[in-house]
Structures are given as C-alpha cells and as structure tokens.
Amino acid sequence: MSPTVGEKNLSVLLSTLDPTVDSEVFVFLTTKKSIDDLPLKSLQPQMLFQESEGTTIITTKALAESHGYDDYVFTCKKITISVHSSLEAVGMTAAIASEFTNHGIASNVVGAYFHDHIFVPLGTEDKALQVLKDMMVKAKSTSFEMV
Structure with missing residues (x-):
C-alpha cells in the first residue's frame, strides 16, 4: 500500500486546519546522551532531533521531571493541526506564523508525517487556538493569499 501524500492546496489546508489542544503540558530539553542511552519507552518523546550540540527532546513536563530532567525550557501546550498536510505543502506554516506574529504568539512548529504540531507558550494556547x-473561517469564505 502506498502512503497518502497529504494535502498541498493552501486554501484547502487553511480551511480545514481543525486545530485541537492537547491537555498535557510539554517542555523542550536537550541531552548529550546518545539515543541508545535514553529511556525512550518511558520518556515517550513527542520528538527527537539530533544536533551537533546535543539531542533535543520534546516530552511532557511530568515525564521530563520524573526522569530527572529539570533543566527544560519552553513550557508549552501542543496544538495539533488535524488536516493531513503534505510534507511538500507550501505556505501553511508561513501563514500560521504570520498570523501568530500579528497576535504576539511565539510558536515552534513540528511537521510530522500526517500532521503539523504547534507548540505555544503555556497560557497562550486559547489565543492561538482562536487565531x-x-x-479557518477566513479561508472558507475567501481565497487565502500570502501577503
């Protein structure tokens, strides 16, 4: 079975964002431990990314603390964009970032295979969700154009 490629049309993407906020509180942390030495099963990372300085891990605050990681940063909420966006889609992340900028909302976006996940500072999730x-409403009523 070949995988679905996801939606590429910007107007369709924006009109079907259907965002949901996860109830958990997430944090970003980094470690110099190798992937093989991390307790991945119990740490349940939302994301791992290896950089030359160390491995970035996104996990829940509770799991980070239970594993002794108390030097985390960016306490946040995760908003999942429910539309299956293509990894090759152009403009959706930029459009969201632009609107968040206009509303003073910081964000970190993780593009996964099926969905995009936006991490916003704890306390800004309701404002981000409304944006x-x-x-979505604007995209459903007009053809969205990047400015």
Whole structure:
C-alpha cells in the first residue's frame, strides 16, 4: 500500500486546519546522551532531533521531571493541526506564523508525517487556538493569499 501524500492546496489546508489542544503540558530539553542511552519507552518523546550540540527532546513536563530532567525550557501546550498536510505543502506554516506574529504568539512548529504540531507558550494556547479558528473561517469564505 502506498502512503497518502497529504494535502498541498493552501486554501484547502487553511480551511480545514481543525486545530485541537492537547491537555498535557510539554517542555523542550536537550541531552548529550546518545539515543541508545535514553529511556525512550518511558520518556515517550513527542520528538527527537539530533544536533551537533546535543539531542533535543520534546516530552511532557511530568515525564521530563520524573526522569530527572529539570533543566527544560519552553513550557508549552501542543496544538495539533488535524488536516493531513503534505510534507511538500507550501505556505501553511508561513501563514500560521504570520498570523501568530500579528497576535504576539511565539510558536515552534513540528511537521510530522500526517500532521503539523504547534507548540505555544503555556497560557497562550486559547489565543492561538482562536487565531487558527479565525484563519479557518477566513479561508472558507475567501481565497487565502500570502501577503
């Protein structure tokens, strides 16, 4: 079975964002431990990314603390964009970032195979969710154009 490629049309993407906020509180942390030495099963990372300085891990605050990682940063909420966006789609992340910038909302976006996940500072998730819902309404009523 060949995998689905996801949606590429910007108007369709923006009109079907259907964002949801995860109930968990997430954090970003880094470690110099090798992937083989990390307790991945119990740490349940949302993302791992290897950089020359160390491995970035996104996990819940509770799991980070239970594993002794108390030097985490960016306490945040995860908003999942439910539309299956193509990894080759152009403009969706930029459109969201632009709207978040206009509303003073910081964000870190992780593009996964099926969905995009936006991590926003704890306490800004309701405002971010409203911005995304407003974008959906606008995209449904007009052809969205990047400015």
